Amino acid sequence: MDFDAIVVGSGITGGWAAKELTEAGLKVLLIERGREIRHQQDYTTETKTPWDMPFRGEGDHELYAREYPVQMLNRHFNEYTQSHFVNDAESPYSTAPGTDFTWFRSYGLGGRSLTWGRQAYRWSDYDFRANARDGHGTDWPIRYADLASWYDHVEDFIGVSGAAEGLAQLPDGRFQPAMALNAVEQHVRQVMKDNWPERCLTIGRTANLTQEKDGRAKCQNRSICARGCSFGAYFSTQSSTLPAAQKTGRLTVVTDAVVEAIDYDPDNHRVTGVRYIDRKGGTRKAATARLVFLNAGAFNSVHVLLNSASEAMPNGLANSSGVLGTHIMDHANTLSAMALMPGFEGHTSFGNRPTGVIVARYRNMETMDGAGHSRGYSFQGGALQSTWTAGKREAGIGAAYKDKLQKPGMWRMVLVGFADCVPRASNRLTLDRRRSDANGLPLLNIDFAFGKEELAALAQAKADAAEMLTRAGGRVLMGFDRPGAGGTAIHEMGGARMGNDPATSVLNKWSQAHDAANLFVTDGAQMSSSACQNPSLTYMALTARACATAVSQLREGKL
């Protein structure tokens, strides 16, 4: 064997797998499909001002329409960050008729850990029991107690700032000091508390440091994280897990290497390694290992498994159940309400806080009070003051107009609803073998639609958001109850779900393939339900837990 373990993908979970496995003494190969992006040195736009940029930070939209038509819809995509996103024209995917799915991707070392929103929430037993409770999907084989110590482990390493609130539905973590609410948010929090004691608005729990940690500086309140942060102040592969793994001396990193398949030995029921395309050399290569961790990102991990079909596993690797690729999810999200918040004209703030707020789920907990749905929704958003861009919507020219735009504008409060997405067999990934990408690999085909549960949840979220902001003195300007396209929450997950029964799930409770014990899938693909809060922290905790299991089983000779 060339390596003890191969980790496919260097994003949030791949970086974690590399760290945990190397620190446990394993010799690890980390394979990344995209280019090398070095911490600090390669964050080429980080120090740029708008007037340094050819298109002032807005970017060349003619180019974007041609080559980045999907990625340009990402709120973090702009002229500074475009090199951290995939070129859609070079890496296309297909969608089924009627499917509207925006698949946001970062192909480069660090993957989406460079561009993620950094919101880091624990899931609760409302989430891990959700499928068992309402019968959608398959029951999770784990509960919160199985993950609690792993959440501790992850938070201790990555650094999460947040406020402890004692909420069962959004368990507290091991937080660094919280970032502060601004005056409007503080007011809205209090109004909610006074009127609806079960509704809690709290500062976003974010993987941005508020205290120095392990050679990483604290957040400088720039809020331009997706350019890359030389302070190392937010969690990314580059700032955190990669240096930890490299420090062991047991990590090999290969970039520009697209894994096309995982090899499987039917005699031993074990995977033996991976085959990959060296993009620079244009050649096909292979590497062998005792373990494979698949961390290519939920949908690409499913792609690799489907594309690893063999005589022994004709429907795809680890797919004896036939559910591989099914039950994919993404949070249904929309702007539930935006309101002007009069009365705060004498207040302003300084600095760019790199997080908003969250209103934790409060529906369908002890009482089933969802209108037409059985799960939860939460809100994220915050209060902000308008600035010169508000002038685009206003009549006026001349000195008075210019003077007006010199002042901070009105406060407005935004609540974006995130609804739990029910797992459905009809939402699935397949390979489109009629079409191939530049590497000659079949395109991933996405078949996805939200259902009546998500629509009902967002309708109730809209009504609630308007009611809360109005009660807080706001004047609601707009609100929506139709979700954005699938993928817009950038929480696409599922496709290789975890479950107790090998006949109905791909992975067991250790994120380990039922069909091949030395294959672990620990990114979003493993998720059996979606919850209504951000999933990355849970992916990380599951990855660390799976690594411990893998190492233990390896040492016991079980793998």
Place this chain on the structure above:
Amino acid sequence: MTKRQPGGWDRRDFLAGAALLALALGVPFAAVKLSDLPADLVPTARQRQLMKEVSQLVIPRTATAGAGEVGTGDFVILALAHGLEEARAALLQDAPQSLRAHRRADGSLDQMRWLEAELDHRAGGDFLDQDAAARSAALGALDAEAYAHGADGHPWRTVKALVLTGYYTSEIGGSKELRFELVPGRYDPDLPVTAQTRAYSSDWTAVDFG
């Protein structure tokens, strides 16, 4: 003093690094390159003069320079050609003849040519030959019409949006007229607004969503 390990930066390191980078590269100035545009989109000298003047009328000189003075006119022309503010979206089928007469080859409105014709028409001759008050009145009337109820898709809105972008993302507009802080270093959640308070062009959330 806090112990720092190699690899950790603080704010002082960062600003020093940025200054060194600027020295090494020369002062980074992203010149607007109109010469790179396709032949049919390269502006005439008059069009450049007109857009400079229009920019200056929207954002005139006060205590700081106006938009025309800081190169906004050329930025607007470049931005229109490259589709910022959806400037290259196809013109609607039922658009009036006054717009359809100025279509680009791809079916989008050539806002530059439209504006040139529109302002000359309003001036009853060469807009640029009018005195300052007349130019301002003509543009003010156009602006009022463009923001009237029901005028949502008016092409002047696209041009004006880009004038604002060009100005407030210029060094003068972004850091002298407004304030700019590359590395705030802290977050103050609640400060009083005073007569001296000015907005920050580096408040990215406000820029994106305000």
